[in-house]
Amino acid sequence: MDxxxxxxxxxxxxxxxxxxxxQHANKTATKVELAFDISNSEALSDYEKRRISRKLSGRINKDGVLKMSSEDSRSQHTNKEIVTQNFLFELREALKKQKPRKKTKxxxxxxxxxxxxKKKKSEIKANRKDPLK
Known part of the structure; x- marks a missing residue:
């Protein structure tokens, strides 16, 4: 990944x-939408493309474009930085290899x-019973 x-x-x-x-929100475009075409990316290997497509399938549309957006701030520049950082974080997480689980006994x-x-619990319950029956 480059x-x-x-x-x-x-x-x-x-x-x-x-x-x-x-009024400010009605006349300024502060929300930033990010689009990344995974299938046509030259920065990713085929393996990385498949892995990202599988891991982030909920965010990828049918054209193979990963879309994210940010409207946390009232500043367009801040939202651009936020969405870029979130995008890079999601990519890193999708490409991380999970450690195999070790079976334990x-x-x-x-x-x-x-x-x-169990034995103690059964004795307690046995002592509750009426001894005549």
Missing amino acids: KDLILTELDYKAVRSSGPGG PTKASKLKRLKA
Whole structure:
């Protein structure tokens, strides 16, 4: 993954943001939408493209374009930085390899402890019963 090349392949679009802001929000485009065409990217290998497509399938449209947006700030520049950082974080997370899970067995001591607890519980319940019946 070549970060600098990926940053050149990003498409940004500024649109009007929803929510509070009054007149300011009605006349300025502060929300930033980021689009990244995964299938036509030269910065990613085929393996990385497949992995990202699988991991981030919920954010990728049918054309193979990953879309993200930010409208946290009232500043377009700040929103652009935020969405870029979020995008890079998501890419890094998608490309991370998970460690394989190691199977474990309960220890002999833990098995004995469990059996002793069961035995004690059954004795307590047995002592509750009416001895005449």
